[in-house]
Amino acid sequence: MSLPGLELAEASIESQYAPPPPTQINLRAGSEWRFEIAFGATVRVKLLTGTAEFFGTELAPLQTYTFTGTKGAIYTWHGCALEIAAGEAVNLPNGFAPGGSSSTTAPNAGGGGGYGAGGCQSEYIAEETPMVEYSNVHFALETMRHEAQTEGDKDGPRVLILGPENAGKTTLTKILTGYATKVDRQPIVVNLDPTEGMLSVPGTLTATAFRSMIDVEEGWGNSPMSGPSAIPVKLPLVYFYPMKSPLEADGNVFKPIVSRLALSVTARMAEDDDAREAGIIVDTDGMLGQGTPKALELINHIVTEFSISTILVIGSERLYSTMVRTYDQKPTSSAATTHSDERITVLKLSKSGGCVDRDDAFMKAVNENQIRSYFFGNAATSTVSAGGAATAASSLSSTGVAGGGGSNSNKITLSPHTQQLDFDLLALYNYLTTSSLTDGDEDEYDPSSFNASGGGGDSSFLPGGAASASLQSTQHASSNNTIPYDPAAASSSSFSTSTLTTDTQALPLKKFTQPPTLALANTLIAITHAAPNATLADIRDSSIMGFVYVADVDAEKKKLRILAPVGGRMPGRALVWGKKWPGEVVGLVG
Numbered sequence: 001m002s003l004p005g006l007e008l009a010e011a012s013i014e015s016q017y018a019p020p021p022p023t024q025i026n027l028r029a030g031s032e033w034r035f036e037i038a039f040g041a042t043v044r045v046k047l048l049t050g051t052a053e054f055f056g057t058e059l060a061p062l063q064t065y066t067f068t069g070t071k072g073a074i075y076t077w078h079g080c081a082l083e084i085a086a087g088e089a090v091n092l093p094n095g096f097a098p099g100g101s102s103s104t105t106a107p108n109a110g111g112g113g114g115y116g117a118g119g120c121q122s123e124y125i126a127e128e129t130p131m132v133e134y135s136n137v138h139f140a141l142e143t144m145r146h147e148a149q150t151e152g153d154k155d156g157p158r159v160l161i162l163g164p165e166n167a168g169k170t171t172l173t174k175i176l177t178g179y180a181t182k183v184d185r186q187p188i189v190v191n192l193d194p195t196e197g198m199l200s201v202p203g204t205l206t207a208t209a210f211r212s213m214i215d216v217e218e219g220w221g222n223s224p225m226s227g228p229s230a231i232p233v234k235l236p237l238v239y240f241y242p243m244k245s246p247l248e249a250d251g252n253v254f255k256p257i258v259s260r261l262a263l264s265v266t267a268r269m270a271e272d273d274d275a276r277e278a279g280i281i282v283d284t285d286g287m288l289g290q291g292t293p294k295a296l297e298l299i300n301h302i303v304t305e306f307s308i309s310t311i312l313v314i315g316s317e318r319l320y321s322t323m324v325r326t327y328d329q330k331p332t333s334s335a336a337t338t339h340s341d342e343r344i345t346v347l348k349l350s351k352s353g354g355c356v357d358r359d360d361a362f363m364k365a366v367n368e369n370q371i372r373s374y375f376f377g378n379a380a381t382s383t384v385s386a387g388g389a390a391t392a393a394s395s396l397s398s399t400g401v402a403g404g405g406g407s408n409s410n411k412i413t414l415s416p417h418t419q420q421l422d423f424d425l426l427a428l429y430n431y432l433t434t435s436s437l438t439d440g441d442e443d444e445y446d447p448s449s450f451n452a453s454g455g456g457g458d459s460s461f462l463p464g465g466a467a468s469a470s471l472q473s474t475q476h477a478s479s480n481n482t483i484p485y486d487p488a489a490a491s492s493s494s495f496s497t498s499t500l501t502t503d504t505q506a507l508p509l510k511k512f513t514q515p516p517t518l519a520l521a522n523t524l525i526a527i528t529h530a531a532p533n534a535t536l537a538d539i540r541d542s543s544i545m546g547f548v549y550v551a552d553v554d555a556e557k558k559k560l561r562i563l564a565p566v567g568g569r570m571p572g573r574a575l576v577w578g579k580k581w582p583g584e585v586v587g588l589v590g
């Protein structure tokens, strides 16, 4: 229809919503293209000429990478041309947050949803980046790895990354891991940030030997249990820490799990020369960067247990100065046992100007996406009802890992199974957390209500399960959580290796004996490797086989309908409920 007088033809619906042509972005050497893409929008990026990398992982030329719900940057050392195009819009399932505050986007251009190139919410080219600094750190670590390789009795670098929230700690971990794998190293990457999962769901603390490249499109990627993967699968060792902050429960749950992880990582390094030479990279939670006495105590625990040799502090002068005072040039915790003169180095690194604050809505979407892709592989296809009762013969326990979900969301769809379970047959445990960080509800944690040895009387961290002992650093032998952290004590020569001491700390873990409550619906339950009647400390210290999602609760019949990543009978193991964290994810099963 033409408009009277103007003789303009009204655009057809198709042309109104037709995606704009792709945009070409030329990057000069040493610059990066920063972008933010909302959840529900997809943007396709192709490297046309030159070389470029996404947080340390090189992009393949002429391959299309699809990003959704991402804030990131593509950096080039030598210059490159990128093609940015809008992808299809993704229909978000019910209850799936649309990507944070900045998602008040115009429904323009294809699936982009924003005004930037390809429909990015925001995008720009930055000439100033800390990449030279970060790569220098990589080369310094490489020198240490080389020394470990040539002098057989030396270990590779054990790196701890610290800083406030959104300072770029995880990004630096990715960059250092990406560079290490590129030169054929196999570092062990440890995630001590329960707010975001690494190759697993949020609420997990993991250690993974990285032998191959990181998934560019999916953050750390996933470790699909029941489907193919575009890049080699990495199998994380997973511990469940169903709390949002390491400081919760006064660190009484976080610290023992860190000890367990450190023990496993050290054992792996003792057995695997490649891992020993490449060393460890530990990513931490922003809460530890606050520099409070409690946070410093946890940092000290990590430094001791992992025998950290290099501390990298990003974005906080105050924390850097505390770390220098406490640790710089002090012997590492393994120096005494190995009779070496290895000393800790503390380095300050610049925070990238590209680091963006992620609001609660965005983080909620990130976390839900992680959980969704654990079960379904692809967030976009994840609202389909899961197939009926499980029939497949495979068992969760056969994999021995808690990975799940598919990498490269556009290519992989997993097939989880639902099944009914008798609540009475389950050995379900729940953490009763408290602290100023948590809101008050019926789960009040009162240490006096738990017996001193962690409820079960056996708080063994020993691989063999010796009774009534726990792995604690020497300086924590008498650690009472009410005693503030004393940097002077930490900086003394008491950096000795872990020893076994009596665990006098209360454990806020309790068996769930009430009838099933509706609060179980839409939450995750971790399947541990511990026996159903194992001691509370053993359950806390057990690694995780996998997770199930509670789709429905029939309180009257005492039945749960659960979604599991693979079919088969539910293993008869102790289960731990992630009531508070990762909390409720609504609408995973239609």
Ligand SMILES: Nc1ncnc2c1ncn2[C@@H]1O[C@H](COP(=O)(O)OP(=O)(O)OP(=O)(O)O)[C@@H](O)[C@H]1O
Pocket (backbone or CB within 6 Å): 034, 035, 071, 072, 073, 163, 164, 165, 166, 167, 168, 169, 170, 171, 172, 193, 196, 284, 285, 286, 287, 352, 353, 354, 355, 356, 357, 358
């Ligand atoms: N150079 C950059 N350009 C664009 N975005 C970036 C850049 N560096 C980091 N970001 C983004 O900033 C956000 C925060 O970075 P990152 O997750 O590394 O911080 P963090 O310190 O690990 O945060 P937290 O303590 O909350 O886990 C992420 O979404 C990351 O992708």
